[in-house]
Amino acid sequence: MTKVTYVEHDGKEHTIEVAEGLTLMEGAVKNMVPGIDADCGGACACATCMVYVPEEWLAKLPAKEDMEETMLDFCEHSQPNSRLSCQIKATKNLDGIRVTMPESQH
């Protein structure tokens, strides 16, 4: 289990134990954490699962693949520390990670 804290736009926090191998998107959607729509269910096709990752965790994440990189580049609320949460698998070295959700996914 990987402990993930999802922070809503208004500051409300949800700390969830996400099974290893599931994505951070799945951890949120399956546990009713609002703020991640994930329309395409993780196919990297919709960009409605964006999260912001704090500096100290960014380096621990696997690099973005082309598709994720380019989708993010065109997302409305995208920032340099944005990631698509469906492309990040929960692993041991992410235990304790915090991610923040944008105001809206559209």
Add this chain to the structure above:
Amino acid sequence: MSEHGVVIIGAGQAAAQAVLSLRTEGYEGPIRMIGDEPQPPYQRPPLSKKFLAGEIGFDRVELKPAEFYASAGCELLLSTRVAAIERPKKLVLTGDGREIAYDKLIIATGSRVREINVPGFDLEGVHYLRSVGDVHDIQSHFKPGAKLVVVGGGYIGLEVAAVAKKNGIEVTVLETADRVMARVVDPIVSTFYERIHRAEGVVIRTGVTVDGFEGEGGRVTRVVSGEGESFPCDFVVVGIGIIPNTELAAAAGITVENGIVVDECGRTSDPDIYAAGDCSNHPNGIYGRRLRLESVHNAIEQGKAVAATLTGKEKPYNQVPWFWSDQYDLKLQIAGLSTGYTQAVVRGDPEHGRSFAVFYLKDGVLVAVDAVNRAPEFMMAKLLIAKHAKLDPTRLADETINMKEVANA
């Protein structure tokens, strides 16, 4: 709203979204969801992609864990078919004789596969693909060297072909039209996918109409074409389109015209009854006409719009339709509707490469895009279509101009 609350017919993508959105919009009354499948709502796209390939289990296909519905105060009646809607009494009748009263009713019955009506249609080994059960049936034939004939070269048929091929199966796709995916994409894209599938070793035959199935001992062994050709097989997957499930609504006297007719907020012709998803037909302001769509995005957005309306808000659904399809390493993302386009502009090299986009212009205005491994083109086009952007075709085709700059003529 009083004691009976909201009843939802169907337990699929739109229904699940409606429950979630009803609660986030602040609705506190009872919710009952009645679905004829044994599982709680699940996603269908993986059924012809990762789930069919065995890469993910059902736990990653279901939309919410079963506990969600209890915690959201939604009573789930699964394996239960609704047989009729009695509008005067405001109740639905289930196939097993129960009467369930509603204050507000949401019809989210989705669609079903179009069946092929030719001799031998009932032989064992002839399958369709709509449900989790169908996937298990199809997978039972996944043995290296087995022969599969896919009837219908639409996106579902081609996705099945790609997965089966990866599992060591010999695949032949038979398509009646003169090209694959003829209903949804331009010939440029069809030609591209035919090239890719052939390069992967799939046999693609266009202009072939299936006339019947033949078998031995009740099992299919051959697909026979109208032109007299015979294609040996161990199993068949038929993917020739869907039919919206509108019969319940029509029998109850609700207006149905190529789908249950709703407005932007999901209201049907009965003020207490709403519809969402594949079964509905809604007005789209961007295109200025009515649409019946078969997509996850449409089901989700209509589910949200209905929930908002039921809680006294207006959140009309008026968006650029979009869709995706995964075949091999290729992600096709489609935004908009190309119907009636006057010019197709290609960006990239569909003849040799594995990444390109086709933009569809109608009198200079962008109406749709088909993007293969081209997220920037897809994302940018989605925004530009909504704005009815008039674009310069030469700039669109020019890859030295960044997609973000393309619109700034």
